[in-house]
Amino acid sequence: MSEIRKARVATASLAGCFGCHMAILDMDERLIDLMSKVEIDRSPLTDFKTFTRRCDIGIIEGGCCNEENVHVLREFRRNCDVLIALGQCAIMGGLPAMRNAIMHSDAPLRECLEEAFITGRYIENKTHNIPNDPALPLLLDEVYPCSAVVEIDYNIPGCAPSGEVIHDTLIALLAGRFQGFERERIRFD
Amino acid sequence: MSEPRLIEISPVTRVEGHGKVTIHLDAEGQVDEARLHIVEFRGFERFIQGRLLWEVPVIVQRLCGICPVSHHLAAAKAMDAIVGVDELPPTAEKMRRLMHYGQVMQSHVLHFFHLASPDLLFGFGAPAERRNIFEVLREKPELGRRAILMRKFGQDIIEATAGKKIHGTGAVPGGINRNLPIETRDAFLAVIDDMAAWANDALALARDYTVENRDAVQRFAAFPSHYLSLVRPGDGALDLYDGNLRARGSDGSDIFDQLDCTRYHEVLLEDVRAWSYMKFPYIRSLGPEAGWYRVGPLARMMTASVIDTPRAEAARQELLASNDGQTQHAILANHWARMIEVVHCIEKIRDLLHDPNLQGTDLVAKGERRQSGIGVIEAPRGNLIHHYEVDENDQVTYCNLIVSTTHNNEGMNRAVKDVAVRALSGQPEITEGMLNEVEVAIRAYDPCLSCATHALGQMPLQVELIGPDGAVLDCRTKDP
Numbered sequence: 001m002s003e004i005r006k007a008r009v010a011t012a013s014l015a016g017c018f019g020c021h022m023a024i025l026d027m028d029e030r031l032i033d034l035m036s037k038v039e040i041d042r043s044p045l046t047d048f049k050t051f052t053r054r055c056d057i058g059i060i061e062g063g064c065c066n067e068e069n070v071h072v073l074r075e076f077r078r079n080c081d082v083l084i085a086l087g088q089c090a091i092m093g094g095l096p097a098m099r100n101a102i103m104h105s106d107a108p109l110r111e112c113l114e115e116a117f118i119t120g121r122y123i124e125n126k127t128h129n130i131p132n133d134p135a136l137p138l139l140l141d142e143v144y145p146c147s148a149v150v151e152i153d154y155n156i157p158g159c160a161p162s163g164e165v166i167h168d169t170l171i172a173l174l175a176g177r178f179q180g181f182e183r184e185r186i187r188f189d
Numbered sequence: 190m191s192e193p194r195l196i197e198i199s200p201v202t203r204v205e206g207h208g209k210v211t212i213h214l215d216a217e218g219q220v221d222e223a224r225l226h227i228v229e230f231r232g233f234e235r236f237i238q239g240r241l242l243w244e245v246p247v248i249v250q251r252l253c254g255i256c257p258v259s260h261h262l263a264a265a266k267a268m269d270a271i272v273g274v275d276e277l278p279p280t281a282e283k284m285r286r287l288m289h290y291g292q293v294m295q296s297h298v299l300h301f302f303h304l305a306s307p308d309l310l311f312g313f314g315a316p317a318e319r320r321n322i323f324e325v326l327r328e329k330p331e332l333g334r335r336a337i338l339m340r341k342f343g344q345d346i347i348e349a350t351a352g353k354k355i356h357g358t359g360a361v362p363g364g365i366n367r368n369l370p371i372e373t374r375d376a377f378l379a380v381i382d383d384m385a386a387w388a389n390d391a392l393a394l395a396r397d398y399t400v401e402n403r404d405a406v407q408r409f410a411a412f413p414s415h416y417l418s419l420v421r422p423g424d425g426a427l428d429l430y431d432g433n434l435r436a437r438g439s440d441g442s443d444i445f446d447q448l449d450c451t452r453y454h455e456v457l458l459e460d461v462r463a464w465s466y467m468k469f470p471y472i473r474s475l476g477p478e479a480g481w482y483r484v485g486p487l488a489r490m491m492t493a494s495v496i497d498t499p500r501a502e503a504a505r506q507e508l509l510a511s512n513d514g515q516t517q518h519a520i521l522a523n524h525w526a527r528m529i530e531v532v533h534c535i536e537k538i539r540d541l542l543h544d545p546n547l548q549g550t551d552l553v554a555k556g557e558r559r560q561s562g563i564g565v566i567e568a569p570r571g572n573l574i575h576h577y578e579v580d581e582n583d584q585v586t587y588c589n590l591i592v593s594t595t596h597n598n599e600g601m602n603r604a605v606k607d608v609a610v611r612a613l614s615g616q617p618e619i620t621e622g623m624l625n626e627v628e629v630a631i632r633a634y635d636p637c638l639s640c641a642t643h644a645l646g647q648m649p650l651q652v653e654l655i656g657p658d659g660a661v662l663d664c665r666t667k668d669p
């Protein structure tokens with residue numbers, strides 16, 4: 001086939017709420033048009049659980065709260081030419097990073113786990129243990145922004161960024177003419 | 190086949206959030222254990238302590254990007270109680286309802302079309318590269334386009350009532366911060382007939398699937414359970430925004446009924462089990478073994494006495510009749526129930542848009558301050574409970590959340606096991622399509638694994654985090 005190769009895009013949701021992936025879908029009808037220019041590889045929106053080949057653009061939602069997030073993020077860096085941090089969680093840690101700094105607490109993570117599993121009022125925990133199993137990835141003591149772990153090429157701010165901003169940024173990047181954001185498009189909510 | 194084996198499905202895709210499945214096969218290739226794990230942990234109940242009460246509805250929704258409105262409204266309802274408001278001004282209540290119906294509609298459409306439909310349209314065992322919404326857009330462009338526009342309609346309603354499509358700010362303790370301008374209303378009314386017609390088609394699609402594949406549907410991860418939801422005070426009708434708790438047994442009899450939401454902890458308890466990671470809620474009086482139950486669209490069809498909008502009620506009657514009047518336990522019928530609710534939401538939205546109260550200007554009520562508040566709502570995925578206590582400085586001192594997906598924990602794990610045993614046990618070769626079948630069972634619950642994340646986790650053993658420049662950022666060792 002001699003048609004121009006479509007750009008390959010992969011996405012991942014790390015320690016995020018999936019809202020940034022919803023924002024990708026908020027491109028609405030523009031998605032139909034975009035699909036003539038790109039194809040989606042590894043992504044929670046498809047059933048590709050690993051990369052099928054190298055991708056042009058990787059989009060990351062969420063920061064890193066456990067070892068698996070770190071692993072996935074590094075895989076994305078290795079397999080994508082351009083890596084985008086989408087939304088506040090990926091850029092700065094976002095809501096999950098609220099657990100990094102609990103007022104008057106020396107062991108915020110432990111307190112969070114104890115509240116959830118041991119000291120909570122309406123729970124029945126006969127063993128008084130926090131559940132533990134090899135199937136669960138290890139938690140990091142803090143939630144980290146993506147840029148603390150790998151190099152990030154572009155940040156798209158917002159919580160969540162609008163579908164419009166995501167669309168326009170992708171189109172501009174694909175055409176090689178991305179110039180940054182106009183002031184009114186830089187939002188933190 | 191001489192060694193026991195461990196099969197992982199990771200991540201579970203086309204669901205919201207982060208989960209994985211582990212399946213243990215014994216030396217004979219029989220399924221020994223199969224479980225769904227949620228692999229993240231937030232700790233929300235702890236880190237929200239100290240935050241100010243008015244911040245909570247805005248912060249808490251960031252647990253979940255698919256159903257932020259549900260968390261936003263459940264928290265706002267709890268804060269209404271804390272600021273002493275038992276009855277909102279009509280404009281506020283109706284704006285919130287409009288927001289909620291928009292939300293339930295967009296979430297159901299998203300689940301049915303964007304996430305689950307490839308399984309139903311192309312088959313559970315279709316090649317992985319076909320099983321996604323982008324392929325639906327290519328192969329069934331008209332269906333795909335309608336899916337996009339229906340979801341957009343719901344999202345636009347949320348934007349009009351909350352200010353933003355994802356993580357808005359509409360509801361405030363005691364009320365709402367805006368009304369609906371006439372022009373916005375008219376723009377919605379201009380397309381509502383299309384939405385109603387398309388919703389009917391989607392309903393027919395889900396119904397026909399369930400009826401045509403009746404035998405398969407009745408075999409697929411179908412088992413009896415109890416059901417729990419809110420129902421309207423008095424007549425027990427379906428009410429997604431407000432009401433009392435009703436639990437019905439697997440045989441259709443009431444376990445409790447018209448129970449005030451503030452008493453949820455008298456009837457529900459959450460079990461923590463050493464071998465699992467998500468808590469297991471159960472009905473106290475029945476105990477942890479017999480007291481588990483399910484929530485969500487199918488549960489609501491089983492608990493509600495009636496639906497107060499005509500088309501949805503007719504559709505519900507058809508669903509009930511399809512199983513000879515018996516309680517419908519087949520989880521794939523959840524898709525049908527979901528589409529009935531889409532029809533219901535559009536009927537409700539239409540009625541609300543014609544209500545002049547939406548242009549009212551009395552937006553916030555005040556009352557006598559209280560210490561604690563409990564807000565319960567029917568989120569798209571089922572019952573959602575928010576419980577807060579606040580001190581005299583307006584700071585949160587206690588928080589407990591029970592989210593829909595946690596209510597369904599036992600049901601989902603049983604479904605995973607059921608399908609794994611049937612599809613995988615004794616098979617000489619395990620194919621990708623068989624594993625997708627396990628995911629289909631999870632998807633039928635439309636789990637929101639982000640929401641469920643807030644209260645899951647494990648103790649870390651040791652982790653080192655190395656930055657892009659090779660420096661060790663963090664090293665953590667498990668406490669003895």
Ligand code: SF4
Nearest residue numbers: 016017019087088089
């Ligand atoms: S940035 Fe906001 S919308 Fe995106 S994942 Fe984080 S909380 Fe969700």
